[in-house]
Each structure stands twice: as structure tokens, then as C-alpha cells.
Amino acid sequence: MxxxxxxxxxxxxxxxxxxxxxxxxxxxxEGQMEFINIQGVTVEDPFWSPKFNLWRQTTANDILDKFEGKHLSEGNHNTFNNFDLIAQGQKGKGGHFGAPWFDGLVYETIRGIADYLAQYPDPVLETRTDAIIERIAAAQGADPNGYLNTYTDLNESNHRWGENGGFLRWQHDVYNAGALVEAGVHYYQATGKTALLTVATRLANYMCELMGPAPRKNIVPSHSGPEEALIKLYLLYRNQPQLKKQIPLPINEKAYWELVIFWLENRGHHCGFPIWEEWDQGKSEKWIRDNTYADPKFGNHSRPSWGDYAQDRIPLLEQQTIEGHAVRATLLATGLTTAALENNSPEYIQTTKRLWGNMVGKRMFITGGVGAIHHDEKFGPDYFLPSDAYLETCAAIGAAFFSQRMAELTAEGQYMDEVERVLYNSLLTAVSLSGTNYTYQNPLNSENHNRWEWHGCPCCPPMFLKITSALPGWIYSIHERNIWINLFISxxxxxxxxxxxxxxxxxxxxxxxxxxxxxxxxxxxxxxxxxxxxIPGWARGIENPDGLYISDLTDxxxxxxxxxxxxxxxxxxxxxxxxxxxxxxxxxxxxPMQPRLIKAHPEVENLRGQAALASGPVIYCFESIDNPKLSELKLSSENNRQLLSQPNLLGGINVIRCQTPIPATAIPYYSISNRSKNNKHKVWLPLTD
Ligand SMILES: [Zn+2]
Missing domain, CATH: 2.60.420 (Maltose phosphorylase, domain 3)
Structure with a gap:
């Protein structure tokens, strides 16, 4: 390197x-650093260890239970039945349960479980996961090519990969396949078992035969994620060539790498239609489903544009700002950074830095949340940071994965600062203290906030499992005679x-x-x-590398x-x-953990005249259950702010007590909505001076 x-x-x-x-x-x-394999780190931490135990024992099983529909008393809500129907030869007969991307969510859950199993052997959870993998393998076994997408095969079986009148942006075929590949790699690394890796390799081989430069088909993921996944598959076989003998398939790992490069560099190369920015959703979908892009006038290797929404309006390496659906955007940037780690392309590296700089310096919320706009779940313009913004859990997690890869690429602490921001704020917010209730939207100020037991689009719990199980591997890193301490976890x-x-x-x-x-x-x-x-930026008076947030910390x-x-x-x-x-x-x-006052950059119109409180990496929040007169609270730079340990409150936290001007109590933002329903809360309060 x-x-x-x-x-x-x-x-x-x-x-x-x-x-x-x-x-x-x-x-x-030399810039790059290598993180430690999760098996190589033992966490014994008073803050994190009880949480890891809860999440691997309770949350992981809760997510599987809810994918099985166990929380509902009536009807078939079992996601895993989709695989059984395919295995039973029900292709084309309808009956798929859930959204088209549910396959991918199942695979993401398996990846998260795999990383937990790698650290905490759990024969019961492993047996349960093996049984799911058997059903997945049986479904794939029903197809001679190894194609596997339960929604498409059950409900739109002529539309594989979004072709012949299909709509890939809805179907998520490539996204699902990528999640399968990642799960296969992680489950092998955790358990040494090759069943899921074999399924994943077979589907990856099929994609490599099918997609790429002409005469192969011009198909790119309309939801990113597969880019990083196939790099992991490539590296696994490249670094462990003897493993190929255990897989009953031909394996040319370079083909996986080449497909990733095609996906990354072929973004923005399409027929120019639909014009998502001008046409409505219905017109755009119809244009695609009518196969209009197959008109010879567009050439013989054409495809529809997936628009800014899916980071596809212009070529990726020309993108100046981070745009579109925030989960897609952060996962694409993660894939690009992972590729840059491998090929060291200056163009790739510049693009990752440009996109990260725009995201963190202009579009990131104080909790590490991203994706300001509810419509299309997308990034807003620079400095558009309203306190009631959307902020999907998955997007913050995607941003943390991106930052972690940037740290790996550059060995710069600012990237781990932003990983830490997500961990202590967005990530922990995503699940209740019970480990069984979740959030999707994470507004900083809200008039009525609740957690949910399960969601029609339950994408956030699997992403939560993925990042929590990966994070012990980010504490330490090494390169030659350098050892980095990145996160502060016992x-x-x-x-x-x-x-x-x-x-x-x-x-x-x-x-x-x-x-x-x-x-x-x-x-x-x-x-x-x-x-x-x-030495975290917040501790050195650098609340944000681009001055997006400014604090009064001087200790x-x-x-x-x-x-x-x-x-x-x-x-x-x-x-x-x-x-x-x-x-x-x-x-x-x-x-220095003394509570500090944070203001936003003057360009942030939505936050002018407002301030928030933090202590260390934790952003604080005033919840109505502690502060019945929430609407009257105001912060001042002269506030007397006291940090108090409350070992019996909300699993053990520090609170901040201050005069606002009436006495008020702030709790960590992540611990909101755990004590009663329909609370109001505010991270940002009016500032009186
Ligand atoms: Zn989500």
C-alpha cells in the first residue's frame, strides 16, 4: 500500500x-492502518459489556423472532417462509411476505449474529442460525443458475435483476445478493462453516457472468452495499486460497473485484432517463417497466438512470457532494473507500475525502445522524440541519461504516471522532434499554417520540446488529511499529x-x-x-473538523x-x-468531561440562536418526563452546569443539571423514550446570549 x-x-x-x-x-x-480482527479483542467494559450481552442474547433473538412474525398473533408473517416457497418450486406463484429487500435484511441479521458468535460462542444461537441457512441454501438449490431473490422469483419471476419490465430500484435484487455475500463471508469467518459461503459464492459467480462491460449486462446496484461485500469475498479467497478447495464451485476471485470496479465506475453511465428530478415516481417507473431504455437509440449496453436518489445521475468519481438516499449514499461511499484501500487510486481517495468532508462538514447532525429530508430519506443541502429532521438510524450507521473505512485508509483521528459520535449518540439511540424496541427516525427535537416493537420496513435492527458486533474490532489498530488506540473501551x-x-x-x-x-x-x-x-476533537475544542459545531470547552x-x-x-x-x-x-x-455548550456554524439557519449540551462524546437531551416545562427552558453560556452520576437511572448514566433559568435535567440523547410514551424532547434549546 x-x-x-x-x-x-x-x-x-x-x-x-x-x-x-x-x-x-x-x-x-504510511497513512493506512489495519484494524484488529474481532476475535483478537476481549471487551470487559462496564459500559459496553452489559450492552453487548443484551444485544447478542436478547436483541439478536428478538430480531429473528420478529422476522418469524412471533410478535403477531394472526396471519402468516414469517419472512423465512419466502425461502421455503422457492425451495418448494413455487416460483411465479406470488405469496411473498414483506418488502422485496427482506432477504437482504435476513442476511444482514446473519452477518451481525456471525460477528457476535465470533466473540461470544453461543451454540443455541448458532444452531438457530444454521437452520435458517439451510432454508436459504434449499431455496437457492431450486434454481439451476443459483439465482436467489425470493420477492422477484415469487412475485415477478420474469423480472430478475429488474429486467424485462422489472424495476430494480423496487426489487433490490443486487442489494440482496450483496448482503448474502457479506453474510456468507462473516459466517464463515466466525464459525468455519462454508454452507452460506457456498450459496454466496454461487450467486456472486452468477452475477459476475451476467453483469459487466458488454457483452455482459449493464446492471449496477440501485441500493449500495454489494460493493464492499464483493471486495470482502475477493479478499477472503485471495488471502486464503486453500479455502477454495472447500467450496464445490469454480472460483476466480479477481472476477468479484472486477465486478465491483464496474459497479463503482459505471454509475452515472446510463441512457439519461428517467429524469427523476422532473418526472414523478409513477411516470419514471412506467418508463422503466416499459423497457424504453432498450430502444436501440440508447445503444446496446444501456440501462435506466437511478438518479441522484441512488447516486447515479453523474459518475461517482465526479460527484462533489454527498447526495440522495442517505443509507445508499453512505454505503456506496463505504464501498468506494474499501476499494481505495485496495487499489490506492488517487481519484478514488480524493472522492472519498470530498464526499466525507461534505457530509461531516456541512450535512451531519450533532448526533452523527444524516439524511435530513423525509421525502426519499435523503441528504439535504449544505447547512440544512433542522432540529426535527428525519435521520434514519441506518443512515447514521452507514456514515459510521464510511468513517471507519476512512480511518483505515488515512490513519487520521478525525474519522474515528465521527465513528465515536455515531456510537454514543445515534447507535445507542437505535434500541431501547430492554433490547427489543427500536427507532427508525431520530429527530433531535420532537413533540411526540416513541420507539416501536417492529416496523413494516425493519431495516434498522439488522444494521444495528451489524455495527455493534463489529465495533470491538475498531478499538485498536496497527501498522508496522505503530499502535493506535482509537476508542476508549475497557x-x-x-x-x-x-x-x-x-x-x-x-x-x-x-x-x-x-x-x-x-x-x-x-x-x-x-x-x-x-x-x-x-485525542478526540471535542476534547481539543475541535467539535467538528469544518467548524460545523463549536463548543466552549477550555479544560x-x-x-x-x-x-x-x-x-x-x-x-x-x-x-x-x-x-x-x-x-x-x-x-x-x-x-475533560465537564458539560460543554455547543452552537452550530452561523450558516446553519435552522439552529441560529440555539445551543445544545454535551459531556465527553455524549450529546444530551431534555425530555419532558424530567422537565414538564420543557417549552420554557433556555440555555445560556453563563449556566451553572453540573454533571451528576445517576447509577440507578436508565441503566446508569450521568445527567446534567442546570438553571435554564428554571432547574432542568438533561439525559444522554440515546436514553430518550425509555420511561414513558409520547414524550417531548429537545437537544437544541433557545440560547439567551
Ligand atoms: Zn433503517
């Missing part, structure tokens, strides 16, 4: 005699340095309720390497090595410590 930004971590420390300032040695970080890992030295790391913290983070390092032998600890950060305070330099968002590390060395970081 060449062609990366070069950084030097030598010569940055000047204090404490134990620090070296020799820049001639070792710690060059955990243990052992990392391999290039000189065969192993370094055991242990982190202890009660973050986000306290800013004290302690690390203990135990290298097998005394060794010189570079430790890079993320200091302290860093100690073996209990002695040291001066340090922050490079690319990480404090650098390069020295000879010995067994039992400790690093203590103290971040």
Missing part, C-alpha cells in the same frame, strides 16, 4: 527524560510487531461517564514502538506515562508516544 501520506512520529516529545526524541527510528506511519488485545515481539495491551476506563483512561503495555521484550492515542487534557505528566504533540488526531516500552508501562489519559 504505497502512495500514502507520510507521517513521522519521531521528535514530537520533548518532556520527561524517559521520552526519546530520536527521529531516525522506526515509527513512520479491553485486552495482543498485537504483533514486525520484529516478532508481541505486545499485550490492557485498557481500563469508565468512559463515557469519566474521562480517565488507563493503558497498560506488556511487550514480550523491551521494544521501541510508537503508541498513538486518539485541559493530561497525559501521563508511568504516573509522570508529559507534554505531547497531537498528530493527525492522535497523541504520539515513541519510546522504548517495557513490561508494566502505563499510560493515563484524562479527558
Amino acid at each position: 504505497k502512495n500514502k501520506i507520510q507521517t513521522l512520529c519521531g521528535a514530537v516529545f520533548v518532556a520527561a527524560s524517559l521520552l526519546l526524541s530520536d527521529s531516525s527510528v522506526s515509527c513512520r506511519a 479491553s485486552r488485545t495482543t498485537l504483533d510487531l514486525p520484529d516478532k515481539n508481541k505486545v499485550a495491551l490492557q485498557m481500563q476506563t469508565t468512559y463515557p461517564w469519566d474521562g480517565n483512561i488507563q493503558l497498560e503495555l506488556n511487550p514480550e521484550k523491551k521494544s521501541r514502538f510508537c503508541l498513538r492515542i486518539r 485541559p487534557i493530561t497525559l501521563k506515562i508511568n504516573d509522570k505528566p508529559v507534554k505531547y504533540q497531537v498528530e493527525q488526531g492522535y497523541a504520539l508516544i515513541e519510546r522504548h516500552w517495557d513490561k508494566g508501562d502505563t499510560v493515563t489519559l484524562e479527558l
Whole structure:
């Protein structure tokens, strides 16, 4: 991986005699960093561990139960029956349950479960998942080509991949296939079982035969996600060639990579119609279903445009701003970034940075939410950040996946800052304290907010499982002689340095309720390497890299090595410590958790004269159950703000008490709507000065 930004971590420390300032040695970080396999990290954290246990035991099974329709007393609401109908040869006979993308949601759930199984063996959950995989494999077995999309085959069987009068944007064939591929890869990595991977490989092979430059068909995913998935499949077989012997299929992994490149670079290359921005939905769909794009005047390799909604109006590498359906947009950007990690294309890298910069600097909400506009669930224009905006859970999660890949590509802390913003705000908001109720929309201020037991479009719970199960793998990363601490979660890992030295790391913290983070390092032998600890932007007065949010925090950060305070330099968002590390060395970081007042950039018209509160990475919210006079509350920069621990409230939280001017209590935004129904809440309050 060449062609990366070069950084030097030598010569940055000047204090404490134990620090070296020799820049001639070792710690060059070439931009990229590698995250640790989730199996390699053990989380033992007072904040996260109880949640992981709840989500893998209760939430994962709750999602499967609800896909089975167990929460309903009448009727057939069993999503898995769709697979059985196909296996029974019912193709073309109708009877599909749910939306066309339910196959994909089932696969996403399996991917999330797989990552949990990789960390927490659970024979009961694994057996339950294996039984679902059997039904999926039986469905695929009914088709000679290995095609598998239950909605299309049951209800529109002549319209595979949206052809012959089909409508891919509705059918989600390629999206579903991508989710299957990702599930197959993750389930193999977690369990060593190849049944789902075989199904996934067969469908991927079929797509590679069918789609691509002429004479293959011009088909791109109208909902992104498959791009990253097929790169994972490519890397799996490339890195483990012996695995191919276990799969009873021909495997040319390069074909998966080539298909991804076709999908990425062929966006914006279409016949120019329908004109989604001018035509209504009905006219556009009819134009496609009438096969009008097959007219020879459009050439022999033509397809419809999926519009800005699906990031398809213009070529991806020419897109200047992040547009359209926010889940699609963030997953496409994630796929592009994953491809850039592999091919190092400067054009790809520039595009990822441009799209990320626009998203985070101009269009991201203070909780990490994105997708301001309800219609089309899409990004709004720059600085359009209304406090009652839509903000689908999946979109924030997509943004976090994008940011995590950007961190991997660049080794810059600002990207992990935005992952953290989503984790402590949007992600945790997505599920109730019980682990069985969810959110879809996440407005920052609301007159009537409730969680739901299940949803007609239950896309958010599977995305929630996917990200929560992946996140232990993002705590640490490594590249050559550099070790990064990205997230503050009590955990243990052992990392391999290039000189065969192993370094055991242990982190202890009660973050986000306290800013004290302690690390203990135990290298097998005394060794010189570079430790890079993320110093969050919010702690340094950089609430947002582009000034979209501004805080009044002025309190200091302290860093100690073996209990002695040291001066340090922050490079690319990480404090650098390069020295000879010995067994039992400790690093203590103290971040300022005092409640801070946040305002938005003056260009954000919707938030002028308003402010919000935060402590550490957590954004706070005033809920009517604590604040009956919610409409009278006002913030001031002079407010006396107190952070108080409430171990028995909402699973254990810190609250902020302040005079607004009447006494008021704010709770973490993520914990809203857990105590009673139909509450009002406000993140943003009027500011009196
Ligand atoms: Zn969703």
C-alpha cells in the first residue's frame, strides 16, 4: 500500500527524560492502518459489556423472532417462509411476505449474529442460525443458475435483476445478493462453516457472468452495499486460497473485484432517463417497466438512470457532494473507500475525502445522524440541519461504516471522532434499554417520540446488529511499529510487531461517564514502538473538523506515562508516544468531561440562536418526563452546569443539571423514550446570549 501520506512520529516529545526524541527510528506511519480482527479483542467494559450481552442474547433473538412474525398473533408473517416457497418450486406463484429487500435484511441479521458468535460462542444461537441457512441454501438449490431473490422469483419471476419490465430500484435484487455475500463471508469467518459461503459464492459467480462491460449486462446496484461485500469475498479467497478447495464451485476471485470496479465506475453511465428530478415516481417507473431504455437509440449496453436518489445521475468519481438516499449514499461511499484501500487510486481517495468532508462538514447532525429530508430519506443541502429532521438510524450507521473505512485508509483521528459520535449518540439511540424496541427516525427535537416493537420496513435492527458486533474490532489498530488506540473501551488485545515481539495491551476506563483512561503495555521484550492515542476533537475544542459545531470547552487534557505528566504533540488526531516500552508501562489519559455548550456554524439557519449540551462524546437531551416545562427552558453560556452520576437511572448514566433559568435535567440523547410514551424532547434549546 504505497502512495500514502507520510507521517513521522519521531521528535514530537520533548518532556520527561524517559521520552526519546530520536527521529531516525522506526515509527513512520504510511497513512493506512489495519484494524484488529474481532476475535483478537476481549471487551470487559462496564459500559459496553452489559450492552453487548443484551444485544447478542436478547436483541439478536428478538430480531429473528420478529422476522418469524412471533410478535403477531394472526396471519402468516414469517419472512423465512419466502425461502421455503422457492425451495418448494413455487416460483411465479406470488405469496411473498414483506418488502422485496427482506432477504437482504435476513442476511444482514446473519452477518451481525456471525460477528457476535465470533466473540461470544453461543451454540443455541448458532444452531438457530444454521437452520435458517439451510432454508436459504434449499431455496437457492431450486434454481439451476443459483439465482436467489425470493420477492422477484415469487412475485415477478420474469423480472430478475429488474429486467424485462422489472424495476430494480423496487426489487433490490443486487442489494440482496450483496448482503448474502457479506453474510456468507462473516459466517464463515466466525464459525468455519462454508454452507452460506457456498450459496454466496454461487450467486456472486452468477452475477459476475451476467453483469459487466458488454457483452455482459449493464446492471449496477440501485441500493449500495454489494460493493464492499464483493471486495470482502475477493479478499477472503485471495488471502486464503486453500479455502477454495472447500467450496464445490469454480472460483476466480479477481472476477468479484472486477465486478465491483464496474459497479463503482459505471454509475452515472446510463441512457439519461428517467429524469427523476422532473418526472414523478409513477411516470419514471412506467418508463422503466416499459423497457424504453432498450430502444436501440440508447445503444446496446444501456440501462435506466437511478438518479441522484441512488447516486447515479453523474459518475461517482465526479460527484462533489454527498447526495440522495442517505443509507445508499453512505454505503456506496463505504464501498468506494474499501476499494481505495485496495487499489490506492488517487481519484478514488480524493472522492472519498470530498464526499466525507461534505457530509461531516456541512450535512451531519450533532448526533452523527444524516439524511435530513423525509421525502426519499435523503441528504439535504449544505447547512440544512433542522432540529426535527428525519435521520434514519441506518443512515447514521452507514456514515459510521464510511468513517471507519476512512480511518483505515488515512490513519487520521478525525474519522474515528465521527465513528465515536455515531456510537454514543445515534447507535445507542437505535434500541431501547430492554433490547427489543427500536427507532427508525431520530429527530433531535420532537413533540411526540416513541420507539416501536417492529416496523413494516425493519431495516434498522439488522444494521444495528451489524455495527455493534463489529465495533470491538475498531478499538485498536496497527501498522508496522505503530499502535493506535482509537476508542476508549475497557479491553485486552495482543498485537504483533514486525520484529516478532508481541505486545499485550490492557485498557481500563469508565468512559463515557469519566474521562480517565488507563493503558497498560506488556511487550514480550523491551521494544521501541510508537503508541498513538486518539485525542478526540471535542476534547481539543475541535467539535467538528469544518467548524460545523463549536463548543466552549477550555479544560485541559493530561497525559501521563508511568504516573509522570508529559507534554505531547497531537498528530493527525492522535497523541504520539515513541519510546522504548517495557513490561508494566502505563499510560493515563484524562479527558475533560465537564458539560460543554455547543452552537452550530452561523450558516446553519435552522439552529441560529440555539445551543445544545454535551459531556465527553455524549450529546444530551431534555425530555419532558424530567422537565414538564420543557417549552420554557433556555440555555445560556453563563449556566451553572453540573454533571451528576445517576447509577440507578436508565441503566446508569450521568445527567446534567442546570438553571435554564428554571432547574432542568438533561439525559444522554440515546436514553430518550425509555420511561414513558409520547414524550417531548429537545437537544437544541433557545440560547439567551
Ligand atoms: Zn433503517
